[in-house]
Amino acid sequence: MINNQIAVFGEALFDQFPDGQQILGGAPFNVAWHLQAFNQHPCFISRVGHDATGDKIRQAMQAWGMTVENLQTDPDYPTGTVQVTINNGEPGYDILADQAYDFIAAQQPDVDRRYSVIYHGTLALRNRTSEQALRNLTARHQGKVFIDVNLRAPWWHKETVYQWLDKAQWVKLNHDELMHLSPLQKNTRRDTMRLFLEQHGLEVLVVTCGSRGATAINHTGEFIEVVPVGDLAIADTVGAGDAFAAVLLLGMQHGWPLQLTMERAQSFASALVTKRGATVQDLSFYRPFIDAWNLD
Known part of the structure; x- marks a missing residue:
């Protein structure tokens, strides 16, 4: 029997900014953080080091009301840091090797639990240990799989990404990633997206395009475009895609029409970029969305 919980698998880390500020991050962590604020109570599966930053992540999750039962502690490898x-308002990332999230233990994720959706990215798949843990988790999964593509050089291999795309129903990536992964590019983004969706047997494909908004196509041929509304006082764009993904997951959970889901995802992502960093630690930030979307 499938329950109504979303499982979020992947990295938890700290983003280290040039001014010395450290902010909680990692795409899966950010998504789980937003889902918790939206009263979804996700199961977050990750691994941190036996160190001060790992303790900070665990404490932050507990303070936010998140369960830490699947947050593993690694005795040998450090908590992830990026x-x-x-540059010109766009973030760049230096991702260190051999971080605790690379070694999520295969035997610990609860493979007998049934989830409505399993969300994961591609960064945590760079190490065979974490990839095997995800294989265990998805082996008996009967719900949907949502892949949020994050191609961070040199930490990805095209064939591995293709294998996981073929297991998914929903995929989100940005325009550059679509171009990297599309063997046959058409004259229009719409046609390229349609071909990509068909090649991997997807239900929904979402492509984000930064300040130009986002597009989506589904298996029935519905094509949707959304754009940011108004002038935004942008603090930074770190985590904008993760905010977008969190609302896509809300739409999956609540059965929202794809057009409405995309509009709401764009609205929330636009609000997020007015804040510094990928996570917001003030629940009042989420309240207007919770009220408008009837998430209580």
Whole structure:
């Protein structure tokens, strides 16, 4: 029997900014954080080091009301860290090797639990240990799989990404990632997206395009475009895609029409970029969305 819980698998880490500020991050962590604020109570599966930053992540999750039962502690490898640089408003990332999230233990995720959706990215798949843990988790999964593609050089291999795309029903990536992964590119983004969706047997494909908004296509041929509304006082764009993904998952859970889901995802992502970093630690930030979307 499938329950109504979303499982979120992957990295938890700290984004280190040039001014010395450290902010909780990692795409799966960010998604789980937003889902918790939206009263979804996700199961977050990750691994941190036996160190001060790992303790901070665990404490932050507990303070936010998140369960830490599947947050593993690694005795040998450190909690993940990413050096963030900002150039012309766009973030760049220096992702260190051999971090605790690379070694999520295969035997610990609860493979007997049934989830409505399993969400994961592609960064945590760079190490065979974490990839095997995800294989265990998805082996008996009867619900949907949502892949949020994050191609961070040199930490990805096209064939591995293709294998996981073929297991998914929903996929989100950005325009550049679509171009990297599309063997046959058409004259229009719409046609390229349609071919990509058909090649991997997807139900829904979402492509984000930064300040130009996002597009989606589904298996029935419905094509949707959304754009940010108004002028935004952008603090930074770190985590905008994760905010977008969190609302896509809400739409999956609640059966929202794809057009409405995309509009709401764009609205929330636009609000998020006015804040510094990928996570917001003030529940009042979420309240207007919770009320408008009837998430209580």
